[in-house]
Amino acid sequence: MANTPYPESYYAASANAVPPRPSLQADVETDVCVIGAGYTGLSSALFLLENGFRVTVLEAAKVGFGASGRNGGQIVNSYSRDIDVIERSVGPKQAQLLGQMAFEGGRIIRERVARYNIQCDLKDGGVFAALSAKQMGHLESQKRLWERFGHTQLELLDERRIREVVACDQYVGGMLDMSGGHIHPLNLALGEAAAVESLGGSIYEQSPAVRIERGANPVVHTPQGKVRAKFIIVAGNAYLGNLVPELAAKSMPCGTQVITTEPLGEELAKSLLPQDYCVEDCNYLLDYYRLTGDKRLIFGGGVVYGARDPANIEAIIRPKMLKAFPQLKDVKIDYAWTGNFLLTLSRLPQVGRLGDNIYYSQGCSGHGVTYTHLAGKVLAEALRGQAERFDAFADLPHYPFPGGQLLRTPFAALGAWYYGLRDKLGF
Numbered sequence: 001m002a003n004t005p006y007p008e009s010y011y012a013a014s015a016n017a018v019p020p021r022p023s024l025q026a027d028v029e030t031d032v033c034v035i036g037a038g039y040t041g042l043s044s045a046l047f048l049l050e051n052g053f054r055v056t057v058l059e060a061a062k063v064g065f066g067a068s069g070r071n072g073g074q075i076v077n078s079y080s081r082d083i084d085v086i087e088r089s090v091g092p093k094q095a096q097l098l099g100q101m102a103f104e105g106g107r108i109i110r111e112r113v114a115r116y117n118i119q120c121d122l123k124d125g126g127v128f129a130a131l132s133a134k135q136m137g138h139l140e141s142q143k144r145l146w147e148r149f150g151h152t153q154l155e156l157l158d159e160r161r162i163r164e165v166v167a168c169d170q171y172v173g174g175m176l177d178m179s180g181g182h183i184h185p186l187n188l189a190l191g192e193a194a195a196v197e198s199l200g201g202s203i204y205e206q207s208p209a210v211r212i213e214r215g216a217n218p219v220v221h222t223p224q225g226k227v228r229a230k231f232i233i234v235a236g237n238a239y240l241g242n243l244v245p246e247l248a249a250k251s252m253p254c255g256t257q258v259i260t261t262e263p264l265g266e267e268l269a270k271s272l273l274p275q276d277y278c279v280e281d282c283n284y285l286l287d288y289y290r291l292t293g294d295k296r297l298i299f300g301g302g303v304v305y306g307a308r309d310p311a312n313i314e315a316i317i318r319p320k321m322l323k324a325f326p327q328l329k330d331v332k333i334d335y336a337w338t339g340n341f342l343l344t345l346s347r348l349p350q351v352g353r354l355g356d357n358i359y360y361s362q363g364c365s366g367h368g369v370t371y372t373h374l375a376g377k378v379l380a381e382a383l384r385g386q387a388e389r390f391d392a393f394a395d396l397p398h399y400p401f402p403g404g405q406l407l408r409t410p411f412a413a414l415g416a417w418y419y420g421l422r423d424k425l426g427f
């Protein structure tokens, strides 16, 4: 059977040691079978175990193999489209509920890290950096909007103040969110997996779900075993393929790329990001960066629609890094990798049920470190029969991408080109 390792990345190279996990070689019975050991699957498993469910997690490759083990590590609050957009599309009542939940994911991460003593370099503080007066205006409205939902750890930064937190002269201002922050994403996933096992949950790696037998007593089949469960949670996100065909039409896997420098040393690292906050700019096709625990710069940006792997990642991302920090021109890039996130047309998560016993959450459109942790809690509540918060997500409308599976990639790329051009022209 194929043994899929982690892709080469800084995270894989600096992962905490974990014991090997078996693949499924038997028929097992459980309460909930979770498909996918990224944050969505692991967070669901943890909340379910804490509530007395028996849980079996099936992972096609390894814990955190997908976006959860490859991402920029930025804890960013709210959703990929903000609450004002949700308010306009679904009305005030549902928006109120979703708005109240928009800052919960970051609290869940911190609570998990503390309760299960997860070593993942957690740091507080995230900056949204404005490249134009128009973007600064958006941040001012965003602060008012977030404060309306009780989120108060925010500070607007003027041109002078933002220079104190990031040594990049492109920005006209920004907003600091002290409940944002950053983590080593793979080590967070590995710590959560260990927590799942400490509560009696089982995780099988190299065990792809290849078929779901639906019905009153659903069965998930892997190449060499099966799991009979009362409920199934589908958490394969951009790596799910066509296992659940109903989910594929309204979402599209997209690739995004990340590079990591050699260690910069304390002094250079501090000169770039003196308080060690993470930063993302306010462009539609945004750049994001932060320091690692060992003082490298991790820099990400760009999107490949349709999730093809680009040939030379460093050639795509390094120029973006040097535009922000020309002072790094002689610094070596040690790692470069790509990962897939799942885009929906509305850029809001795709959540719901298939029949009575198959639940899913996916498609947080590149902004999922916090949402996926919340999703686990909301899914667990729904399985316990308290579905009000789950339904607030499940009732969000979703539409197929124009052009269907064949033409959705060029259409989405065209849309992104248009927004990229607007970013460049400062509209």
Ligand SMILES: Cc1cc2nc3c(=O)[nH]c(=O)nc-3n(C[C@H](O)[C@H](O)[C@H](O)COP(=O)(O)OP(=O)(O)OC[C@H]3O[C@@H](n4cnc5c(N)ncnc54)[C@H](O)[C@@H]3O)c2cc1C
Residues within 6 Å of the ligand: 035, 036, 037, 038, 039, 040, 041, 058, 059, 060, 061, 062, 063, 064, 065, 066, 067, 068, 069, 070, 071, 072, 073, 074, 075, 076, 207, 208, 209, 210, 235, 236, 237, 238, 239, 240, 241, 243, 256, 257, 258, 288, 300, 338, 339, 340, 341, 361, 362, 364, 365, 366, 367, 368, 369, 370, 372
């Ligand atoms: C390069 C990159 C940078 C990003 N940066 C950020 C960031 O800084 N901040 C932020 O908020 N978000 C970021 N994101 C998005 C964020 O990482 C994702 O939204 C989040 O990790 C999704 O978690 P998930 O558990 O839903 O999916 P994943 O982490 O992708 O996990 C899905 C898992 O399911 C498994 N799987 C799939 N199919 C099957 C099957 N049939 N059987 C068994 N297992 C299966 C996969 O192997 C995988 O391990 C980034 C994404 C990428 C790719």
